[in-house]
Amino acid sequence: MSVDTATVRRVARLARIALSDEDAEAMRSELNTILGFVEQLGEVEVSSVEPMTSVTPMAMKSRPDVVTDGGIADDVIANAPASDDHYFVVPKVVE
């Protein structure tokens, strides 16, 4: 399977990465090289194989449903590019 430039643009939009026309063209060729490489997986007979969900056999751990931390709003927003009164500030999204 190979991708065209329109597909590259659609995927870039899904991935939220702005691409120039030049970048899109270079990316198309690189992605097709990688997709060409992974195509060999088509040779493997997998119809009766379960997909891996956990690399080591382990039961998901549980813990009591209690609050174990919190009260660290200063820490949470400490690295924010823009914040106000413990809120993250973003461009207006509702008119």
Add this chain to the structure above:
Amino acid sequence: MTDLTALTIAEARDALRAKTFSARELTDAYLGAIDAANGALNAYVTVTPDKARAMAETSDGRLAKGEAGALEGIPLGIKDLFATEGVHTQACSHVLDKFEPRYESTVTANLWADGAVMLGKLNMDEFAMGSSNESSYYGPVVSPWRAEGSNADLVPGGSSGGSAAAVAARLCAGATATDTGGSIRQPAAFTGTVGIKPTYGRCSRWGIVAFASSLDQAGPIARDVRDAAILLKSMASTDPKDTTSVDLPVPDYEAAVGRSVKGMRIGIPKEYRVEGMPAEIEALWHQGIEWLRDAGAEIVDVSLPHTKYALPAYYIVAPAEASSNLARYDGVRYGLRVPGRDLIEMYENTRAAGFGREVKRRIMIGTYVLSAGYYDAYYLRAQKVRTLIKRDFETVFAEGVDALLTPATPSPAFGIADQEMNADPVKMYLNDVFTVTVNMAGLPGLAVPAGLSASGLPLGLQIIGRPFDEESLFATASVIEKAAGRFEPAKWW
């Protein structure tokens, strides 16, 4: 006084306890070495001299009171992927511009609790994506190794290139690293150092910037096998903050160093004899087999039939997980923000400016293989192939094989800005052809130096073990180390 940076961790530990020198003197020796070398090697992206001296002085206090921890006063370098409180933590990406976490990763917290001293943060491929340390926002790391009769700069491997270069050039006593497809073992092999990726779940992933969560594991890079064992003992733990962290006690790995391999069954997988592999790698492998046979191990030929599919399956699974993990870098909560006309354009501009080329490539591949209509053909199929890869290993271990011996890399280190590697991303990916199977199956793997190439560059062998049997890896590696000796670069920097 002798050069304190020449000592291994084990030697420095004993000398500190005997009060031969102080932790402060040892730390100052390393800070001096970093000052003199980092301009040429670019191994550190941030040096923390004040913090290092303060930690060393605290260690001296504990040493004086006879309360020394396992790593008391030992100066370490930390890969930039580990969150270190109040200190540069950017996974060597521009998108995490100026990020200084308010928390400490579990692995580094374990090291500090045992008395280790932090020298600074080490260079790496951006988000641990790379095999040459050239994708770092902070520029490539230059290997302390050079080919005989050449002044050309070589790569130290990647993604833990700063860790490997710093250990090989004696800019730290040991370093933390991480391995998703070979990022500990390949740079260790390229620099003549010892690196171990433990079993998935052995080291907590909490506070380590995530790349591919089902594959990522932390481990040490060290000067010798014993030092790697000492470091892993401190790094490993059971951590309630990581649900994939295993509930098993951490063994005394150092006790396994030098343990006899007599009677161990070592498997030699025929599928690791890949087309185009240089004769010197094949010869090194044979030499390793002879050393283990001479030490009393039983050598058996084994087959891992799905080996060749591990790398292509990896290049679906790892980018898929990465595209999901890296969705969080959007210019809202931390790091870089590049404005746009609206929120979506701000996300897109931030990510376009913040991520480097290789990272974008992998996010794009991951987004594509997870997108509607392609999930079954790519991701689901790759996860099924992964089951088969793991089954290959389980079959061999069930037949009584204790560990496997393979080459660590298909070649010695290559040059910085290598044209073939840069022209074709798949060529670069092939560096991990021997190491990536281990991540796909969640097994422990260790790279140990075993010789030099014809051009005088280090070559490593890899030992792969059963889940949570790191001790057998240390025992086997110490046999190879004893036979091969240690390899250090001639100082030119």
